[in-house]
Amino acid sequence: MNDMTTASLAGQERKAPGRPRNAQADEAILRAVLELLSEGQTVAAISIEAVAARAGVGKATIYRRWANKEALIIDAVAAMKGPLPALAGESVRDDLVTLITANRSGHARGFSKVTACLLPELLRDDSIVEMYKAVTEPRRELMRSVLRRGIATGELRDDLDIELTLLMLTGPSMMHGLFQWQPRVPDEGFVEKLVDGVLRGAAA
Structure with missing residues (x-):
């Protein structure tokens, strides 16, 4: 994960969704990221494709909610903290x-x-x-x-x-x-x- 901008560190503003947010889908996506990390996947190795497959959603669902992988991982770790x-x-x-x-x-x-x-x-x-x-x-x-x-x-x-x-x-x-x-x-x-x-x- 290189050239991370200040904006992404603060949790980049997500793309405006084309449909209402689904809390269940959000939870599944964030949980998928945490499961991949807990299995020893590096941040660099984790892909949006892998997260989508684990969460049972399409890549477009993730990109409607998060601008990039860095913003997604920040939110996942924040969710872990509670x-x-x-x-x-x-x-x-x-x-x-x-x-x-x-x-x-x-x-x-x-x-x-x-x-x-x-x-x-x-x-x-x-x-x-x-x-x-x-x-x-x-x-x-x-x-x-x-x-x-x-x-x-x-x-x-x-x-x-x-x-x-x-x-x-x-x-x-x-x-x-x-x-x-x-x-x-x-x-x-x-x-x-x-x-x-x-x-x-x-x-x-």
């Missing part, structure tokens, strides 16, 4: 727990193989890194906003390094979720313990 969770906005701790729990939901875990298969490609292809960032950045920015709010309200230190704290919160969760990096750390209560551990150093 919608952004609603935050109560009252407690930094509670909001961080909500955000990290959403990233570790049963829906997201069902596609953990997709993330694992994308990792080698992230090392090989900068354009795929940018594609993945386009999907994950809204979630990261929401977490940043929680940390900024905590600084403003006095819950967190005013000299807090937001980007480093973000990495400390998301890195262990991703690695443990994908690979069970530390089998002696149980899943039950993991998110709360992770957030509490980071906040011990981040609290005002």
Whole structure:
């Protein structure tokens, strides 16, 4: 996937459909992309023809909805992540727990193989890194906003390094979720313990 434009990274505007959208067809198409990725297909190897065949639709159905393969894959990975969770906005701790729990939901875990298969490609292809960032950045920015709010309200230190704290919160969760990096750390209560551990150093 080369020469990916900024427009496609943001999710290029899709072509106007010639008929009303079919949610069932959309779901089948996005699921087909994720299944191909989870089977080890590279982004470059996946074709619109293969996606259409797996989803049981015609190529024209896909092109009516997505301008190109890059836009389709971005939407598929975004669908895998699920919608952004609603935050109560009252407690930094509670909001961080909500955000990290959403990233570790049963829906997201069902596609953990997709993330694992994308990792080698992230090392090989900068354009795929940018594609993945386009999907994950809204979630990261929401977490940043929680940390900024905590600084403003006095819950967190005013000299807090937001980007480093973000990495400390998301890195262990991703690695443990994908690979069970530390089998002696149980899943039950993991998110709360992770957030509490980071906040011990981040609290005002």
